Amino acid sequence: MRLASRMDRIGTETAFEAAARARALEATGVDVVHLEIGEPDFDTPANIRAAAKRALDEGKTHYAPFAGIPELRAAIAADASVRKGLAVSPDQVFVTVGGKGVMLYAIEALVEPGDEVLVPDPGYPIYESLVRFMGGVPVPVPLRQANGFRLDLAELRTLITPRTRMLVLNSPANPSGGVLTRSDLEQIAALAIAHDLVVLADEIYGRILYEGEHVSIAALPGMAERTVILDGFSKTYAMTGWRLGYAIVPEWLAFAFGRLLINSVSCVATFEQWGAVEALTGPQDAVDAMVAEFRARRDLIVDGLNAIPGIRCLRPAGAFYVFPEISGTGLSGADFANRLLAEAGVSALAGTAFGGVSVDHIRLSYANSQANIRKALERIATFVGRVAVPA
Ligand code: PLP
Numbered sequence: 514m515r516l517a518s519r520m521d522r523i524g525t526e527t528a529f530e531a532a533a534r535a536r537a538l539e540a541t542g543v544d545v546v547h548l549e550i551g552e553p554d555f556d557t558p559a560n561i562r563a564a565a566k567r568a569l570d571e572g573k574t575h576y577a578p579f580a581g582i583p584e585l586r587a588a589i590a591a592d593a594s595v596r597k598g599l600a601v602s603p604d605q606v607f608v609t610v611g612g613k614g615v616m617l618y619a620i621e622a623l624v625e626p627g628d629e630v631l632v633p634d635p636g637y638p639i640y641e642s643l644v645r646f647m648g649g650v651p652v653p654v655p656l657r658q659a660n661g662f663r664l665d666l667a668e669l670r671t672l673i674t675p676r677t678r679m680l681v682l683n684s685p686a687n688p689s690g691g692v693l694t695r696s697d698l699e700q701i702a703a704l705a706i707a708h709d710l711v712v713l714a715d716e717i718y719g720r721i722l723y724e725g726e727h728v729s730i731a732a733l734p735g736m737a738e739r740t741v742i743l744d745g746f747s748k749t750y751a752m753t754g755w756r757l758g759y760a761i762v763p764e765w766l767a768f769a770f771g772r773l774l775i776n777s778v779s780c781v782a783t784f785e786q787w788g789a790v791e792a793l794t795g796p797q798d799a800v801d802a803m804v805a806e807f808r809a810r811r812d813l814i815v816d817g818l819n820a821i822p823g824i825r826c827l828r829p830a831g832a833f834y835v836f837p838e839i840s841g842t843g844l845s846g847a848d849f850a851n852r853l854l855a856e857a858g859v860s861a862l863a864g865t866a867f868g869g870v871s872v873d874h875i876r877l878s879y880a881n882s883q884a885n886i887r888k889a890l891e892r893i894a895t896f897v898g899r900v901a902v903p904a
Contacts, residue, residue, distance in 0.1 A: 522646050523642055523646045524645065526637075528862060535860035546888055548860060552751075552753040561752070582786045592793045597729035597732055605763070608780075609745075611758045615743035616643055618769070619762075620649070620713075621647060623679055624649040625648070626647070628649045628678035629651075629652050632681045633683055634656065635867030635868045637687050641868070653869065662689035662690070673708050683715040686831070688866075689834065692829075693728070695728045705739060706735050712730055713741050714731060714742050716729060718832040721749065721833060738764075739763065741760055741766065742761040752788075811835070818835065822841065824842065834879070836871070836875070836876050844901075850863040857893065861875045861877050
């Protein structure tokens with residue numbers, strides 16, 4: 514028996530594999546602090562759960578319209594119009610299985626074999642995987658610590674060719690927590706327009722922001738018609754297991770998104786969509802409280818890491834990850850992460866799980882309790898004290 518040849522080109526998300534490895538170690542009795550998982554440790558707020566339960570009891574258990582229930586499409590359009598600063602009509606909104614669904618449909622709908630797609634490096638590994646899967650060519654755009662993990666615009670210019678079709682942006686970013694400024698986005702928008710690129714703007718961490726403003730590139734002049742916005746409920750509302758995301762697309766892409774939804778999932782779970790309506794239209798204090806707690810954890814982990822010789826960590830403005838450089842310990846990111854789990858019981862990801870650029874980095878998620886973060890910091894300090902090669 515044989516697989517289709519395109520299966521040779523599909524990648525993966527090593528966070529899930531790292532989590533499985535950490536759990537296997539745990540099953541042998543070892544205490545592990547999990548800093549590999551990119552999901553809020555909070556429960557979904559009670560009002561959202563109650564709305565979904567109510568919908569179940571009211572019999573909202575049938576197929577929904579493929580693009581989403583009208584109430585949710587309207588709530589998303591209204592929310593996006595306010596928070597992202599562009600006029601969004603409900604017809605442009607497609608409810609998807611996770612934010613990941615948006616990635617799949619955007620890349621399926623737009624990338625032809627041989628098309629080049631600019632992807633952030635370090636960046637979420639599924640962009641690259643899906644581009645390759647469709648026969649496209651991912652072109653890494655390096656994001657460097659020295660530049661606050663923002664795009665280097667001069668470098669970006671040199672990477673655009675006549676084959677470039679799409680540019681993927683992710684701000685606030687996984688894995689670095691970096692945030693693009695309004696000025697960055699204005700210059701990127703000018704390039705996208707000049708070279709007729711489509712932008713896939715992954716804004717899934719848009720509300721997990723500690724400093725500055727969240728700017729959607731789609732709100733800049735000339736960009737709404739060439740931007741696919743990816744957003745969702747997983748991170749903002751601690752709803753990772755619900756698998757609920759959404760796309761906001763220009764009118765010319767609506768047909769394609771509809772067809773791809775019908776061909777893949779038919780629609781997203783109907784009663785869950787009622788929970789999502791409550792998420793957007795109900796009180797937002799749970800989101801504010803979660804972001805305030807993430808901020809305290811960010812400061813705890815950044816200060817703790819910077820107190821360890823050989824580790825340098827920026828203070829990210831968004832998301833819930835830190836991406837420290839650990840080359841001062843004499844180890845590569847991959848060796849550091851492997852040994853940290855085996856020898857100190859802290860599960861982290863190598864920077865190279867996010868592309869080829871960040872060999873000297875690891876990613877730690879601080880979506881974990883302050884007590885566990887403290888425990889992890891103590892273990893990292895002891896581990897580094899033991900293994901570090903003095904410079
Ligand atoms: N985009 C980025 C940058 C992410 O980090 C993630 C999840 O980790 C997603 C999209 C996918 O989100 P969802 O769980 O809603 O599919």
